Amino acid sequence: MATEGKNLSHYNKEEIPNAKNFRFGIIVSEWNSNITENLFQGAFDVWIENQVFKENIVRWNVPGSFELIYACKKMQETFEMLDAIVVVGSVIKGETKHFDFVCEGVTQGIKDLNIQSDIPVIFCVLTDDHMQQSIDRSGGKHGNKGAEAAVAAIKMAQLRKDAKFYKG
């Protein structure tokens, strides 16, 4: 398993672009908030550690992961100055196939928003079989996927900035 036995949240600050002037959006699902709040904190802490100004971080909340799609579309439309957006969710399998549809729907929706908009969207949605897997990946033994998402957001913001520079 890709994550098993590993903590993927450790990163080398020397390899992270200067994030001081970047502006980020983050949308947090309220489902499984014990998980999503830890994911948010992991992302927020990485951005602060990399000199992002608190006032340059915009947070919205949504009821569940499926609503991340619409909220992200509206955030892209509303805050065109953002350099990247992170969407945060925790989907945990239940008794029915609903888990499959929510996970696939969010995945495809966020993929589409990356294609349709100039603002990159980072996918920080845990899709786990049970709560322990979620705990392990939101500040537990396998690190914090929120921290990883924040690093990805910085790197993609820099890639977008470089692309604009080369395009002229």
Ligand SMILES: Nc1c(NC[C@H](O)[C@H](O)[C@H](O)CO)[nH]c(=O)[nH]c1=O
């Ligand atoms: N079961 C989980 C959900 N389900 C709710 C959906 O995301 C959505 O809010 C609802 O279908 C109304 O549109 N959401 C999660 O984020 N995590 C879950 O485990």
Ligand SMILES: CC(=O)[C@@H](O)COP(=O)(O)O
């Ligand atoms: C992902 C879900 O919506 C799921 O957790 C809901 O649980 P159930 O499938 O038992 O209704």
